[in-house]
Amino acid sequence: MKLLRIGASGEERPALRTDDGRVLDLSPVTADIDGAFFASGGVDAARAALAAGLLPEVSAGGLRIGPPVARPGKVVCIGLNYRDHAAETGAPIPERPVVFMKDPGTVVGPHDEVLIPRGSVKTDWEVELAVVIGRRARYLSGPEAAPAVIAGYAVSHDVSEREFQLEYSGQWDLGKSCETFNPLGPWLVTADEVPDPQALDMRLHVNGVRRQNGTTRDMIFPVHHLVAYLSQYMVLQPGDVINTGTPAGVALGLPNTPFLRPGDTVELAIEGLGSQRQTLVQA
Structure with missing residues (x-):
């Protein structure tokens, strides 16, 4: 999977990019892609939600792409x-x-x-x-x-x-x-x-x-x-x-x-x- 964060600086929301280039909203799974997301098994949860078709598509055209990880500890x-x-x-x-x-x-x-x-x-x-x-x-x-x-x-x-x-x-x-x-x-x-x-x-x-x-x-x-x-x-x-x-x-x-x-x-x-x-x- 390709995990990303889209939106203005400080207002990014989590997303997932599919193999065919679509961008899906990851908000049903997590509030952000950060340490807590990884620690709680977020990658597996995102994969399961993708397979179940639970992630709505979003129009990402023109939206800023932020860093894929929010607030790294170090x-x-x-x-x-x-x-x-x-x-x-x-x-x-x-x-x-x-x-x-x-x-x-x-x-x-x-x-x-x-x-x-x-x-x-x-x-x-x-x-x-x-x-x-x-x-x-x-x-x-x-x-x-x-x-x-x-x-x-x-x-x-x-x-x-x-x-x-x-x-x-x-x-x-x-x-x-x-x-x-x-x-x-x-x-x-x-x-x-x-x-x-x-x-x-x-x-x-x-x-x-x-x-x-x-x-x-x-x-x-x-x-x-x-x-x-x-x-x-x-x-x-x-x-x-x-x-x-x-x-x-x-x-x-x-x-x-x-x-x-x-x-x-x-x-x-x-x-x-x-x-x-x-x-x-x-x-």
Whole structure:
């Protein structure tokens, strides 16, 4: 299934997109797609309601698509998780996952404007596979236990301000947590429709020029390893989001490539998970 949220910011309502492109109202099942929805077996309930024909069709034409998960409890990010990206930035291949946190308030819709922070000169792009947690995960026994706690997957844009990130602090938070810096969606594709998260092609264009052309096959630490690993150090809760890293092609690693400026457009997509498009504006 493809779960999404439609409507103005702060007024989104839950919906389901069928294989033939229709949008169905998920309100008979849940008030929203959030941690409580996942924790209460909402995905199975939505599937049952769909099969029973209980979800009315809605006219979604012209409606904004919001982030598919409301108010994530946390956004956990993995840095330098592709060999080619580590190489282009001059960083060594990490022996363990590089983990940092991103303000959950950065999560916006897939086509919302992205704000270039005041004082920014190095706002950068990063297409990433997002994992959405569906069940509480604590001290998982290993990667083989990870699939049972994953609700699904989505396209994520881990926008980054490199000067803030790398030059202003010993931590990365300043360059990762600026407002609007995590477009997510357009929908959450449930895990049963993504049999192999390590076999997804991903791409990103800036102003029509392809900058990133990667595949999740090239992850240093695969998705299931990451989920199990993180569960050893923090409790993953339903609705949490994990950004799993980006392939090569970011402005930071491309000589003579300009960073993002007001008026630029970024388009990104992951195979089977949909696409995003944002326009950059000045904060």
